[in-house]
Amino acid sequence: MPDVGRASEAVASTPPMEFVARLVGFGHALRDAGLPVGSDDVVTFCSAVSELTPSDLEDVYWSGRTTLVHRRDHLPLYDEVFRQYFLGHRAPADPEPYESEPIAQGQSGTLNVPDSEPGTQTGDDRPMVLGRQASGVEIQRDKRFAECTPTELAALRRIMAQVRLEPPRRRTRRRRTDPSGARLDIRRIARDAMRLSHAAPVLHRVTRAERARPLVLILDISGSMADYSRNLLQFAYSMRRAAQKVEVFCFGTRLTRITPALDRRNPDDAMKLAAARVLDWDGGTRIGASLDSFIRRWGRKGLSRGATVVICSDGLDRGEPAALASAMERLSRLCHRIIWMNPLVGDHSDTPPSTLGMMAAGPFIDTLESGHDLASLEQFAAKLAHVG
Amino acid sequence: MSDQPRNETPASVADLQAQLRSAGYLASRGLATATLIGMRLGRPILLEGEVGVGKTEMAKCLAQIGGRELIRLQCYEGIDTYQALYEWDYARQMLHVRALSESELTDAEAVSGLYGPEFLIERPLLSAIKAGISAVLLIDEVDRADDEFEAFLLELLSDFQITIPEIGTVTAASRPMVVLTSNRTRELHDALKRRCLYHWIGYPSFEEEIEIVRLRAPDAVATLAHKVVAAVQRLRDMDLAKPPGIAETLDWVDALGVLGTDDLDAAAAADTIGAVIKDRDDLELVEAELDRVVADA
Numbered sequence: 001m002p003d004v005g006r007a008s009e010a011v012a013s014t015p016p017m018e019f020v021a022r023l024v025g026f027g028h029a030l031r032d033a034g035l036p037v038g039s040d041d042v043v044t045f046c047s048a049v050s051e052l053t054p055s056d057l058e059d060v061y062w063s064g065r066t067t068l069v070h071r072r073d074h075l076p077l078y079d080e081v082f083r084q085y086f087l088g089h090r091a092p093a094d095p096e097p098y099e100s101e102p103i104a105q106g107q108s109g110t111l112n113v114p115d116s117e118p119g120t121q122t123g124d125d126r127p128m129v130l131g132r133q134a135s136g137v138e139i140q141r142d143k144r145f146a147e148c149t150p151t152e153l154a155a156l157r158r159i160m161a162q163v164r165l166e167p168p169r170r171r172t173r174r175r176r177t178d179p180s181g182a183r184l185d186i187r188r189i190a191r192d193a194m195r196l197s198h199a200a201p202v203l204h205r206v207t208r209a210e211r212a213r214p215l216v217l218i219l220d221i222s223g224s225m226a227d228y229s230r231n232l233l234q235f236a237y238s239m240r241r242a243a244q245k246v247e248v249f250c251f252g253t254r255l256t257r258i259t260p261a262l263d264r265r266n267p268d269d270a271m272k273l274a275a276a277r278v279l280d281w282d283g284g285t286r287i288g289a290s291l292d293s294f295i296r297r298w299g300r301k302g303l304s305r306g307a308t309v310v311i312c313s314d315g316l317d318r319g320e321p322a323a324l325a326s327a328m329e330r331l332s333r334l335c336h337r338i339i340w341m342n343p344l345v346g347d348h349s350d351t352p353p354s355t356l357g358m359m360a361a362g363p364f365i366d367t368l369e370s371g372h373d374l375a376s377l378e379q380f381a382a383k384l385a386h387v388g
Numbered sequence: 389m390s391d392q393p394r395n396e397t398p399a400s401v402a403d404l405q406a407q408l409r410s411a412g413y414l415a416s417r418g419l420a421t422a423t424l425i426g427m428r429l430g431r432p433i434l435l436e437g438e439v440g441v442g443k444t445e446m447a448k449c450l451a452q453i454g455g456r457e458l459i460r461l462q463c464y465e466g467i468d469t470y471q472a473l474y475e476w477d478y479a480r481q482m483l484h485v486r487a488l489s490e491s492e493l494t495d496a497e498a499v500s501g502l503y504g505p506e507f508l509i510e511r512p513l514l515s516a517i518k519a520g521i522s523a524v525l526l527i528d529e530v531d532r533a534d535d536e537f538e539a540f541l542l543e544l545l546s547d548f549q550i551t552i553p554e555i556g557t558v559t560a561a562s563r564p565m566v567v568l569t570s571n572r573t574r575e576l577h578d579a580l581k582r583r584c585l586y587h588w589i590g591y592p593s594f595e596e597e598i599e600i601v602r603l604r605a606p607d608a609v610a611t612l613a614h615k616v617v618a619a620v621q622r623l624r625d626m627d628l629a630k631p632p633g634i635a636e637t638l639d640w641v642d643a644l645g646v647l648g649t650d651d652l653d654a655a656a657a658a659d660t661i662g663a664v665i666k667d668r669d670d671l672e673l674v675e676a677e678l679d680r681v682v683a684d685a
Contacts, residue, residue, distance in 0.1 A: 038582065048425040052401065059401065062421035070581040072436060072572075072588045172534070173466025187470070190478035194485070194502070300629060302573035330669065 020046055023060075026085050030068060033081045041068050057086060168215070168308045168384055170336070171208040181207035213336060214245040215384075216304050218294065220313030221278060222252040222285035228343045232312050235377050237262050237270055242381075247303060250278045251290035257298070285316055287357055288323030295330050304335040308384070312341040315357035324357055328364040337366045341380070345370040397427040413442070413449040414592075414600045422587040423450065432545050432566035434581060437589030439571055440633020444528055446589075447567040451524040456565070459519065460526045461512040463533035469540065473550060474514045477507045503554035514558065517550055521562035530580075531570040538577050545583050592634065594621055600634055605641045615652040616641050619681050620664065623674065626681075632664040639663040657682045 027042035048063040061082055069078050177185070185204040193201045217236050221229040236248045240262045250256045256278045264270035291311075298304065309331065317324055332338055340361065345368060369380050398404035405420045415423070419435075423446075426433040435443040451458035461472055481502050488498055510518070516525035527541070544550070548560040568584060570576060592600060594617060601613040616637060624631045632640075643663040649656045657678055665671050674681060 036578075041582070044429065044431070044585075047429060051425060051428040052421070058417065059421060062401075062418045063425055065418065066422035066425060066433075066585045066587050070578065070586050071575075075588065173464075174468065174534075174536075187475075187478065190482065191476075194478070194481060296629070305573070326669070 023049060026064065026082075027068065029085045030078065030081050033077055035069070035074050035077060035081075037068050060086065168213040168337075169210045170213045170306060172211050174209045175206040176209040178205055178207035181205035183207070212243060212245055214247065214303070214305075214307035215239065215243060216307050216309045216335070217246065217248045218255075218291070218309065218311045218313075219248065219250045220252070220285060220287070220311075221250045222316075224285065224314055224316045225312075225343070228312075231377070232341075233271060233274060235381075237274075239381070247298075248274075249294060249298075250274070251285075251287070251294075252278075253284050253286050253290075255290045255293045255297075284318045285313070286319040287313060287315070287317045287361075288319040288321075288325075288327050291327035291331060292323065295327060295334065299331060299334045304331070307335045308337045308339065309335045310339045310341060312343075313357075314342055314344050315340075315355040315361065317355075317357035317360075321356050321360035325360040325364075328361045332364040338364060339367045339369055340365045341369045343370065398424060400424075407453040408446075408449050409603070411449040411452045412603055413445060414596060414603055415446070416589075416592075416596070419446070419587055419589060422585050426585050427565060429585075430563040432568055432584045434568045434570065434576075434584035434586050435589055436570045436572050436586070438591065438631065438633055440635035441589045441591060442634055443569040443589060444526065447524055447526040447528075447569070450565065450567065454524070454565075456521075457519060457523045458526060459512050459516045459523050459564070460528060462528045463530050463537070465532060465534055467533050467537050471511060472513050472537070472540075473511050474552060475509045475511065476503070476554075477509050481507050508552075508555070513544060514550060516564045516566075517548060517558055517560045520560050520564055523564040525564045525566045527566065527568045529571060530568050531573045531576060535577065538580050542577070542580050542583060545580075591624060591631075594618070597621070597634065597637060601637060601641055604638050605645070608641045608645060609650045612644060612650055612652060613641060615682065616644070619652060619657065622681050623664065626673065626677075628665070628667070628670040628673065630665075630667045630670060636664040652682050654678050654682055 023046050024042055027037050027045060031037045045064055045067040048067050049060055052059040052063060064082065065075070065078060069075060175181075175183070175185075183206050185206045188204045189201055192204075217239065219229065219232050219236060221233075225232075233250075236246075240246045240248060240259070247257070247259050248262055250258055258274040258277050261273035261277050262270045264273060295304075328338070340358075342358065344355070398407055401417065401420045401424055404424050405415055405417070408415045408420065422433055425431070435446060437443055447460075448458055450456075484502060484507075512525070516523050530538070530541070533541075545566065548563055549557055551557045591597075597617045597620070598613060601608060601617060602610075605613070620632050620637045620640065640660060640663045643660040644652065644656060647656065647660065658675070661671065661674065661678075665674050
């Protein structure tokens with residue numbers, strides 16, 4: 001019962017040609033609006049409509065919705081195109097483009113300073129000084145990586161490219177053949193024994209297969225982390241390229257997912273795109289609220305389930321410590337392991353910095369790392385497989 | 389296999405809705421349309437939605453109204469073809485070989501008999517293919533299975549045939565009705581989605597939910613049903629980690645019924661809140677606002 005055959009037959013026999021053209025046109029309109037609508041989908045759509053009452057617009061609506069849309073996120077766009085195409089509603093004057101956020105050339109972007117706080121000029125502070133205040137100002141602007149000198153960037157990239165990342169692994173419920181495995185593969189032994197009934201049975205063994213654990217990087221790009229955030233982003237880019245299942249988020253006062261931006265082959269493009277996505281570059285810090293939105297939007301859906309979560313932040317938090325503690329507690333129940341990378345730790349990883357944020361988060365951190373220079377980043381990448 | 393004529397499918401969307409309703413399921417127009425198209429075109433239906441909105445229930449009711457057999461495959465991580473498709477009963481085969489005498493073993497027929505249907509353990513997918521149109525195959529929580537299994541399903545759902553090396557190819561004489569459900573803990577592969585008709589089941593409106601409660605819990609007092617649904621709808625607006633589904637609404641009505649209360653006040657709600665809220669953080673949030681949640685509209 002090949003359905004394409006039946007479908008085309010239905011299309012050919014029942015509805016009149018101009019009607020089919022109208023339906024196909026709708027498919028094209030959806031495609032123009034950016035929905036991934038295949039020809040096979042359109043064929044299914046036409047045959048679906050012919051099974052119902054084609055004159056009933058509601059039937060057309062629902063059959064299109066079930067045959068042409070494959071994701072929940074696309075439903076609003078479908079509704080809009082349907083309204084335009086069949087009901088003749090006008091499109092809004094300025095439809096919001098998805099990917100065309102302009103990448104600012106230089107520092108000129110939107111500078112939106114709601115209120116300024118004396119003494120927190122982000123550029124001048126030396127982040128290695130302990131006990132510094134996190135800045136409470138939310139500055140929205142496009143941050144360029146151009147400030148990084150070319151030699152510095154090149155050196156970074158060369159080293160970053162060499163980062164051998166061994167992602168943490170977990171055992172799955174699947175088994176694979178392994179001559180030194182602990183368990184016997186009874187099924188296979190029996191199968192062989194059935195075939196070769198006179199030979200002595202060969203013992204096959206299996207072991208649990210392994211696969212990479214998801215890795216989630218959550219980077220603090222607020223003002224107090226300014227000196228590190230660029231390196232961390234580079235590092236995240238290398239990680240994303242080195243292993244499967246790596247998700248990268250940035251936060252200052254709000255959380256941004258930058259994983260898609262980092263998928264560019266050219267590291268510079270990737271960095272630019274990522275920087276353009278993040279709106280609260282070098283602003284204040286609200287770790288608790290950002291982690292909370294991570295949990296709500298992504299963590300609960302399973303993104304962090306069984307994952308190793310790496311939070312890179314100095315723990316200088318402008319939000320409520322209680323909010324941070326409760327977010328960390330929930331995160332620790334959702335993921336496999338939490339690694340906190342704090343550049344303020346430096347080389348003294350046994351004495352964690354006593355910022356309020358670190359104290360609130362402390363009980364839920366499995367491993368505290370430093371990541372203040374390239375050497376420590378490399379070390380971290382090398383031992384990730386073991387700490388995770 | 390019984391190849392029932394196609395005209396057994398309901399004549400119209402309204403017809404299907406009425407049939408489902410008589411089985412105790414209130415299907416929205418969209419869901420009924422998707423289902424009817426799936427039945428007519430022989431396409432699987434992929435139902436996505438929040439937890440407890442009746443995705444699995446839909447498949448059960450579909451089986452019930454068509455007088456079809458429900459074959460359910462619950463997916464989990466690491467599920468493989470032996471658990472989903474078929475397996476040879478090796479232990480019985482061995483016993484059988486032992487029981488045969490030396491001379492009987494040389495008989496080719498006796499050997500090929502070893503791979504007869506009596507030694508084949510059918511798993512849900514094979515059963516469904518054999519049953520054809522007289523079955524509803526429910527592939528539940530497909531997002532829990534891993535990618536490998538998804539790829540395998542893809543192949544199965546396009547051809548509806550299985551090749552067993554020892555026996556040959558088993559092809560479905562007619563296609564079973566297939567319903568897949570997903571809680572969206574991860575995004576399914578696009579190729580699998582394209583094979584299916586897609587429908588997102590959202591939370592019902594106030595009126596719809598009252599209808600559902602009346603349908604599923606006919607003994608509940610009307611005012612109680614009204615108050616419970618209003619409270620649940622408020623809970624859903626509260627930005628909870630686990631908003632209650634329809635299943636929770638029905639549980640709550642039942643729980644109150646067990647206590648013999650006809651009214652939902654703060655005290656009764658506090659006693660039975662465990663039927664709707666199942667997360668500690670949410671519980672704290674809700675308990676603080678219980679009066680507002682159960683207030684009269």
